[in-house]
Amino acid sequence: MRRWLRALAGLVSSAALLSLLGVGACENYDGTVLVACPPAEEFALVSRVLEKRCGTLDCHGSLARPLRVYGQRGLRLLSDEERQDLTATGYPGLILENDTVPGGKATTDEELRATRRSICGLEPDRMLLFQNGDIAARDLMLLRKPLEIERHKGGSLLVEGGAGFTCITSWLEGDPNDGSCLEAAQAL
Amino acid sequence: MMRRAAAGWQTALVATAVALAALSVGCVDPQKALEIDALGPEVDGFEESELHRPGQPCVLCHSDGGPGSPTFSLGGTLFYRPGGDAAPFVVPGYTVEILDSKGRTFRTQSNLCGNFFINEQDFAPAFPVRAELLAPNPNLNDKLVTNVVMTSRIARDGSCAGCHTNPANFDSPGEVFVLPVEGVPAPEPPIPGSCPPPFSKVSLQ
Numbered sequence: 425m426r427r428w429l430r431a432l433a434g435l436v437s438s439a440a441l442l443s444l445l446g447v448g449a450c451e452n453y454d455g456t457v458l459v460a461c462p463p464a465e466e467f468a469l470v471s472r473v474l475e476k477r478c479g480t481l482d483c484h485g486s487l488a489r490p491l492r493v494y495g496q497r498g499l500r501l502l503s504d505e506e507r508q509d510l511t512a513t514g515y516p517g518l519i520l521e522n523d524t525v526p527g528g529k530a531t532t533d534e535e536l537r538a539t540r541r542s543i544c545g546l547e548p549d550r551m552l553l554f555q556n557g558d559i560a561a562r563d564l565m566l567l568r569k570p571l572e573i574e575r576h577k578g579g580s581l582l583v584e585g586g587a588g589f590t591c592i593t594s595w596l597e598g599d600p601n602d603g604s605c606l607e608a609a610q611a612l
Numbered sequence: 613m614m615r616r617a618a619a620g621w622q623t624a625l626v627a628t629a630v631a632l633a634a635l636s637v638g639c640v641d642p643q644k645a646l647e648i649d650a651l652g653p654e655v656d657g658f659e660e661s662e663l664h665r666p667g668q669p670c671v672l673c674h675s676d677g678g679p680g681s682p683t684f685s686l687g688g689t690l691f692y693r694p695g696g697d698a699a700p701f702v703v704p705g706y707t708v709e710i711l712d713s714k715g716r717t718f719r720t721q722s723n724l725c726g727n728f729f730i731n732e733q734d735f736a737p738a739f740p741v742r743a744e745l746l747a748p749n750p751n752l753n754d755k756l757v758t759n760v761v762m763t764s765r766i767a768r769d770g771s772c773a774g775c776h777t778n779p780a781n782f783d784s785p786g787e788v789f790v791l792p793v794e795g796v797p798a799p800e801p802p803i804p805g806s807c808p809p810p811f812s813k814v815s816l817q
Contacts, residue, residue, distance in 0.1 A: 476764070476765075480775075497763055499783055500782040501784070506782070516779060524782055525782065525786070577768070
């Protein structure tokens, strides 16, 4: 009985000590970490590949995903006015009027920016490691999953060295390969 | 004292095993259960059949572990938009052709209430798939007329209404609809009362 009580006391003390350490670690955090994101100017062609392969409404064209892909044939990005109108009326009147629907107007610049932000914000810590050259592009979740290095509900969507893979990695590495992107987008 | 301790451990072990078994039997996907509940009950006057619930996501129920039988790989409803303020209505007799990633095709036809479905035992496609709608050709009975080709691919959701909800919105292109085709008579609305009203409202709070 006493042995049992001593073991329980030990567990409680350890848990308390770990909690204190955790609090201390949070108090030492001292500000925002900036993560460089590959250039927006070169992203449009990459987005075309992502929209086709990843951004369908039943996959990453969904607000429920950490990685969100916006685009003409998938998830649309609402303007503040459209969002307010939908919230106020419960009916997508302004959305329909502006053709902000899948299959409607072409992918907007704002949607390109939103998709790019989603990519870079998916694993900001690992994106920083990648930018510093500590890990390769294939080590980012953005590629680990479609390469099926990590379990992916959508299955294997990229082949290492293939056009789609080269398109995305070349953009991430700051030297976009437009030819690969065009080839990857055409293949679908 | 040792014998009492051993008996105590055995009792605890059996009790744990029984508890785990009870938990596993009652274990369902809570998100899926929520979505199925949100579909609401059958419409009065229409029992469970191939004509029921036009416009609802078929595979949500007709899936492994779901309440519907048989299990579908794909299912949906076809509509026609007459234009103006008139509401879309269901369309029978149009063909849905699926081309999967292994190059295999499968065709099925919409029934009286616009519903179409593919039993998983008949065709389990390799996703992503391409979907095409074909209209009946009044001039050549065995030759169908290409009507609509889906501009994106279906990545993994076998329910058309998983994405195609009504009305169109920022995350839905609207219901699956057929287009008018020259030489093909425009679809007629169903006889009143022959089909349940489509687009039962689905809202998740």
